[in-house]
Amino acid sequence: MNACIIVIGDEILSGRTLDTNSNFIAKQLDLIGVSVTQISTISDNPTSIVNKLKESFSSDNDFIITTGGLGPTQDDKTKQTLAEFLSDQLVLNQQALDFITRLYCTNGRTMNDLTRKQAWVPSSSEVIINRYGTAPILWTKKSNKILINLPGVPYETQAMFKEFIIPKIKKEFNLPHIIRRSVIVVDYPESELAITLTDWENNLPDYISLSYLPSGARIELRLSAKGFNKTILEEEIAHEIKKLSFILDKKLISTTTTNIVEIIADFFSKNQLTLSIAESITGGNISRKITSLAGSSVYYKGGITAYCTQIKENILKIPESFINTHKVVSEEVAKKMAINCAKLFNSDIALSTTGVAGPGSDEFDDSVGLAYIGLYFKGITYVKKYNYPYLTRDEMITWITNKALELIYFELIKNK
Template sequence: MENAVLITIGDEILSGNTIDTNSNFIATELKNIGIKVSQIFTISDEIETIKNTLRTAFEIGDLVITTGGLGPTRDDKTKKALAEFFDDEIALDEATFIHLKNYMEKRGRGDILERNKEQAFVPTKSTVFQNQYGTAPCMMMKYNNKLSFSLPGVPYEVKPLIKDQIVPYLKETFSLQYINTRIVSVVGIPESVLADIIEDWELSLPQNLALSYLPVGTRVKLRLTASGHNESVLQQQLEQEIQKLFPLIGESIIATSEDKIEKILGELLNEKKLTLSIAESCTGGELAKMITSNSGSSKYFVGGIVPYATAKKVEILNVSQKTVDEFTVVSEQVAQEMAKGCQKLFGSHISLSTTGVAGPGKGEDGKDIGTVFYTIRINDNEQTFRLYMPHLERLDFMYFVSQKIIQDLIGLLINNQ
């Protein structure tokens, strides 16, 4: 059990209506038990296409996981394709029907509908993994020495099925090779320069270690993956190789294990016992969301404010109207006053502020789209930065700016220690 293939079924992904987040989740969970996803097929909800893709998938991988196409509506055809592919028939499964009935009754919908009853019909050769958060069951099929699982497409049904049932099942049934991953976060060095600096190191990595470059905003994540049969040996190997990076780029490394920037920040703030607050305008809540997406952020995050209307910057954050009139609301000066007011409002050690024009409409004062000023205030010290990124779409802009600010704050905290 080494190679997995994912099949995402559904026209909503191909049409651009929905972003496929299931594959990402499943790939991560499988990686943790040493199974590598070698391909992902995203296909439409047609019986012939599903059957052909199953055939190809079983040629490539030992494990095939399909998501989608199991809803009760007319456009879902996965189950029929499964039965045809495995030369099987669909029949009512008693256990699944009872589970479904209980599920519906618990939700006050005891009058089980005919369409929902269809959900309890499965291929007779399948082993059913019951879905605790929806009506479509997960079906496991055997194909020679290989396995397939067919799941519904709804992400919050997929996650518990994978995590609580499929991964434990695979772990127990097969003896799997360990895979360990470490992420080294590097800031302030462009990818191509970084590649030059660490070229010799990269070429001398042991055979069972693989390196990838993942640029995120102005940060480059180096992902080191090691595979083998002894987990503690892998951990040692990774640690050894990462230590060799420090003489080369030590000052630019902001983390060597954690991947998510909000988590790196959280650990630093906890360690230094510092609290944080935010006043954000052009990032519109994204920065607060990024910080609070880290579980445990209530330990250091006091609060945030999104004073979208200029009058609210003045009223709540004490930005002076004179400053706004003189320099416009998208200015270094307003960013500074926002940070100061925010620090006072929330009584935190650190405050961050953003003011800018996310576009595509021009800002009130005619400042160029893509311009942003942000201030990082730590106790009585502050620094203000300007970014200009006219090429980013609105949401990407909000995301990029938020990432950059957190990254800069981490840099300041590390270098001031």
């Protein structure tokens, strides 16, 4: 089954308000096997609403879902426009009025005429009481389609959709299963990976689709199978992942999780290795990623954010003369940081980062976007150089963080 989502609101179009509802709704529908074919954002103008509804009802979507425009103010025009579109009229729904009245009495407030107006709904619509607000949700059957009108307030919309709309859809319709599995591929440019997988992808069953989801230097390959026999779907997905494992070999680093930190944690734990980190450009971001996973204390000894040169000198014991000779953003300093970090924490493996995130250069006039990652392991230190002058500061920090985590994984596999 298919659905489209119509987001109604001038405040969304102006950029002043971020639409989070459509993302949430799409995810919830996806979990029950309903495919979202389109997400549109339109103004509160009645003509725009009617035109979009006409377009949606002429499509092959089974569900047409709107958010916004159900409130009591003058700019909330969805209900009246909806009634006109349905050739219907607004009538007082006593159940909705009773709920709003109780809500106001409980809060010690006096209900005004605008609030009372929210209990007026198209006569052909089924009312679903909004447990989190005053605007009732409307469920209308028309031309073998279901029109669902939701308020725009995110905490109301999202809670009601998950708790009431999703169960109602599941109860009233025979929905397919959707089985998803992801694998993580590294060190493989997306275009080259696509070429490598051409024959395999062309021979996938019709009910299995493939998505390429790049994230930094990693690519998530997501396989989605849709059908009514869950067992067959799971077996077919597993069979295709075995084929992928054979084709991609060691460049496929996980078939069970998409989280690189989980992959690293599993390897450290199984091999009884310990890790420490000395960060400069990444400012503690790698340590934050590592410790975000419960149980990281089993292998992670600790880290230091050696952001300024003095900390590199005083804590990591890198001589000032050495830094002045090679510059703080250099292969040599990254190497020293990793070696001395391993000594400081007495860890088997140590990681270091140094670089210039921008927007300006550092005290040594190094170019923005230059970075080095050092990795100490078993008496050997590896250093990788990176240069991304086109990235913003935040993007640079995120990118180097991801590169550092990937470097840990690759060198561990190499020395396994």
